[in-house]
Amino acid sequence: MSDLDDLYQEIILDHNKSPRNRRKLEQADHTAEGYNPLCGDHVNVFINVENGVVKEVTFEGSGCAISTASASLMTEELKGKTLDEAKVLFKRFHGMITGEDRESSEEAGLGKLEVFSGVCRYPARVKCATLAWHTVRAALDSGGESVTTE
Amino acid sequence: MTTTAPQYSEPPVGTDAEAIDVHAIRADFPILRQTVNGKPLIYMDNTATTQKPQAVIDALSDFYATRNANVHRGVHHLSVQATQAYEQARLKVRDFLGASRVEEIVYVRGTTEAINLVAQTYGRANIHAGDEVVISTMEHHSNIVPWQILCQQQGATLRVVPINDAGEFLFDEYEKLLGPRTKLVAVTHVSNAMGTVNPVERIIQRAHACGARVLIDGAQAVPHMKVDVRALDCDFYAFSGHKVFGPTGVGVLYGKFDVLDAMPPYQSGGDMIQTVSFEKTTYNDLPARFEAGTPNIAASIGLGAAIDYVTAIGLDRIARYERGLLHYTTEALSRIPEVRMIGTAADKASVVSFVVDGVHPHDVGTILDSEFGIAVRAGHHCAMPLMKRFNVPATVRASMAFYNTREEIDALAGAVKRVVEVFG
Numbered sequence: 001m002s003d004l005d006d007l008y009q010e011i012i013l014d015h016n017k018s019p020r021n022r023r024k025l026e027q028a029d030h031t032a033e034g035y036n037p038l039c040g041d042h043v044n045v046f047i048n049v050e051n052g053v054v055k056e057v058t059f060e061g062s063g064c065a066i067s068t069a070s071a072s073l074m075t076e077e078l079k080g081k082t083l084d085e086a087k088v089l090f091k092r093f094h095g096m097i098t099g100e101d102r103e104s105s106e107e108a109g110l111g112k113l114e115v116f117s118g119v120c121r122y123p124a125r126v127k128c129a130t131l132a133w134h135t136v137r138a139a140l141d142s143g144g145e146s147v148t149t150e
Numbered sequence: 151m152t153t154t155a156p157q158y159s160e161p162p163v164g165t166d167a168e169a170i171d172v173h174a175i176r177a178d179f180p181i182l183r184q185t186v187n188g189k190p191l192i193y194m195d196n197t198a199t200t201q202k203p204q205a206v207i208d209a210l211s212d213f214y215a216t217r218n219a220n221v222h223r224g225v226h227h228l229s230v231q232a233t234q235a236y237e238q239a240r241l242k243v244r245d246f247l248g249a250s251r252v253e254e255i256v257y258v259r260g261t262t263e264a265i266n267l268v269a270q271t272y273g274r275a276n277i278h279a280g281d282e283v284v285i286s287t288m289e290h291h292s293n294i295v296p297w298q299i300l301c302q303q304q305g306a307t308l309r310v311v312p313i314n315d316a317g318e319f320l321f322d323e324y325e326k327l328l329g330p331r332t333k334l335v336a337v338t339h340v341s342n343a344m345g346t347v348n349p350v351e352r353i354i355q356r357a358h359a360c361g362a363r364v365l366i367d368g369a370q371a372v373p374h375m376k377v378d379v380r381a382l383d384c385d386f387y388a389f390s391g392h393k394v395f396g397p398t399g400v401g402v403l404y405g406k407f408d409v410l411d412a413m414p415p416y417q418s419g420g421d422m423i424q425t426v427s428f429e430k431t432t433y434n435d436l437p438a439r440f441e442a443g444t445p446n447i448a449a450s451i452g453l454g455a456a457i458d459y460v461t462a463i464g465l466d467r468i469a470r471y472e473r474g475l476l477h478y479t480t481e482a483l484s485r486i487p488e489v490r491m492i493g494t495a496a497d498k499a500s501v502v503s504f505v506v507d508g509v510h511p512h513d514v515g516t517i518l519d520s521e522f523g524i525a526v527r528a529g530h531h532c533a534m535p536l537m538k539r540f541n542v543p544a545t546v547r548a549s550m551a552f553y554n555t556r557e558e559i560d561a562l563a564g565a566v567k568r569v570v571e572v573f574g
Contacts, residue, residue: 007516008572016573039512040530040543062543064510065573125516 006118007125008065015069020076021058032142034061034135036127041067045135054078054086057136064128066119071132073112083140089113090133096120097129156560158481165477166470167556170463176553178203178459189523192558197342197370197501197549198527200395202456209455210397213448221447222421222438236447239454240437246457247387247404248378253436254410257445260401261369262292264388265336267403267440268365269296271413272386273334276363279305282331284362286311286319286348287539288341291532293367297336306333313539317344317493325356332362339371343531343547344493345476345501347371354384363409369393373551374472374499376465385409391449395551396456400449403440410436417442468552472500475550475559482563488570492545500550503531506566509573511544517572518546522565524558 025046034043041063048056057078059071078086093113094100099120119129161167176182179201184191193201213235219228221236243255258264277283283297287310301308309332311324319337328335335357339350354364365386371377372389379387386409391400405413415422415433419442424432433439460468479502483489488507506514515528527547530537537543548562 007520008513013573038529039510040537042543064512066513122516122520125512128512 007122009115009118011073011112011115012065012069015072016065019059019068019072021072022060023058024060025056025058028056028058030139032135032139034131034138036063036067036131039064039067039128041128041131043067043071043132043135045071045132045139047136047139049083049140052083054081054083059132059135063131064125066116066125066128067131070116070129073115074132074136077111077113078136086136086140090137093133094130097126156482156485158478161474161477164470165474166467167474169467169471169474170552172471172553172555175463176555178205179553180204180207182553186523186525187520189521192522192524192554192561194548194550194554194558194562195525195527196373196551196554197393197531197547199392199398200373200551201553202395202397202452203459205459206396206452206455210448210452213451218448220444232447235451235454236445239450239457242454242457243402246372246377246461247402248380249404250380251407254404254407256403256405256410256437256440257450258388258401258403258440259399259446260390260392261367261388262296262390262401264386264401264403265293265365265367266296267416268386268388268405269300271416271440272363272409273297273300274304275412275414277301277304277306277333280331281306281333282309282327282329283307284309284311284324284327284332284335284337284357286324286337287313288317288319288344288346288533288536289336289338290342290367290369291534293336293338294535297334307331310535311337313346313536316495317341317346318495319346319348319353321349321352321356324353328356328360328362330360332357332360334363334365336365336367338367338369339377340368340374340499340501341493341533341536342370342501343533343536343545344495344503345370345498345549346493346495347375347497347499349497350384351382354382358383370499370501373460374465375469379404391453391456394453394456395459396453397446397449399446400453402453407436410440413440415442416440419443421445463552471552472550475554475556476500476502478556479548479550479559479562482559483566486563486566486570489566492540492542500554501547502549503545503547505542505545506569506573509569511546513573514546514566514569517569518562518565521568522561524562524565526562 028046030047043061057075217231219232221233309327357364363385366384368389373394387404392398422442492503511528518524
């Protein structure tokens with residue numbers, strides 16, 4: 001497998017072409033906007049939380065394949081997680097992408113999210129993969145603000 | 151990758167593929183010998199910065215190895231040597247731009263600093279509430295933001311000349327914007343994002359006819375064409391050393407002597423003064439008045455070496471060769487149905503900006519780099535208003551210098567086809 005196939009795995013190409021949960025969530029109780037000024041990637045996330053569990057999470061936005069697929073897969077993975085589980089997932093995902101926490105991330109059971117493990121070899125693309133996650137964290141932490149990856 | 155040269159339409163007049171011996175030229179650039187991701191480096195990001203010939207690298211190391219001292223200070227041997235080399239490089243810049251006096255050549259850090267200098271000295275002294283500054287839609291952020299700040303400080307208004315769908319400056323609209331309130335026109339000579347060559351001579355004439363001064367951002371012009379500031383009759387001309395095969399950290403502000411001489415200082419400190427007392431300081435003559443503090447001596451000398459290098463090849467030959475590259479690239483990429491060109495002006499430098507249907511420019515850039523060793527820029531090119539004009543978040547930009555070859559362009563076209571396949 002070449003480096004490229006490693007980065008643009010089928011599942012990433014698929015989620016880029018047909019993003020899941022890409023829609024506005026009316027009456028979301030947590031929202032935030034994320035922006036990557038370097039790429040122009042732009043994402044809005046919408047979250048409904050019930051009894052400490054992510055009931056629904058959607059996104060809107062435009063960006064490169066990595067950022068779109070990351071947002072799409074993120075929404076699938078976060079749904080049904082408790083807020084604490086979501087935080088742990090963010091931390092592990094971030095560790096894997098930045099290559100800071102390889103060992104634990106390999107055993108973290110990141111499931112489908114492991115398709116992004118190749119990103120750590122592309123430092124210029126790390127922000128693309130983490131934008132949606134940073135935005136979700138901002139939404140959950142404050143209930144709505146704008147974040148940038150800078 | 152294409153193995154046989156494709157047949158393209160007849161190149162335009164003034165094109166000459168044999169104008170330079172590109173393989174001999176490439177041997178002068180050590181960085182071009184390396185591989186990237188296992189592929190020979192194909193460097194097509196010359197608009198961002200150019201590579202350096204051995205002569206420039208040698209000038210830097212030779213300065214530090216044999217002549218390093220501060221300039222304009224001290225009577226010792228090394229200081230005299232350093233000063234001579236530094237001032238000799240300034241003479242080269244004067245001749246390179248066709249300026250009449252060496253005092254008109256001010257060393258700065260780069261084009262950005264040159265524009266900021268003019269905005270904060272000439273601008274603050276001469277542009278007041280109700281006045282207008284005219285720029286164009288295709289400006290680099292560094293020729294937008296300094297004027298925005300100036301206009302906010304002074305209560306002046308920024309007016310923007312629109313462009314057409316080909317990325318060309320709309321001269322009629324420009325004329326409509328000019329008036330008695332216009333105090334300064336700041337326009338790029340060559341668009342960094344699209345390669346459009348602007349009709350700066352006419353732009354300058356027209357501005358002067360209504361009494362406005364003109365600054366030309368020449369950062370992307372000097373690597374591609376002969377510039378003559380006297381023939382242009384511009385009041386200011388700015389460029390960066392690193393975009394013309396010289397080192398980073400040095401650039402040039404040319405200003406007409408009388409205009410520069412009437413300007414208040416920019417930064418203050420050593421070297422820009424004649425006498426200092428606690429009661430009163432008198433400022434130095436041009437150009438030292440605008441060169442406070444120890445300058446980038448080595449880079450200035452390196453810039454002199456870069457000017458020698460391109461002058462020896464000849465900018466007319468470079469222009470003829472690059473016109474051929476531009477034509478070849480445009481033909482090669484236009485044959486890919488998914489490619490849309492951004493910037494199709496009749497007069498262009500060898501800069502090709504494009505988008506690929508359904509693929510974000512950053513994904514294109516990553517694949518070109520990791521699979522093919524091709525360095526292009528993918529982004530907004532510090533020209534966000536221009537991206538908005540074309541309704542794209544970013545573009546892929548391949549910018550060629552005289553060391554690029556047709557084989558490299560074949561590789562680029564092959565790589566873009568591969569991108570289309572991957573995302574198909």
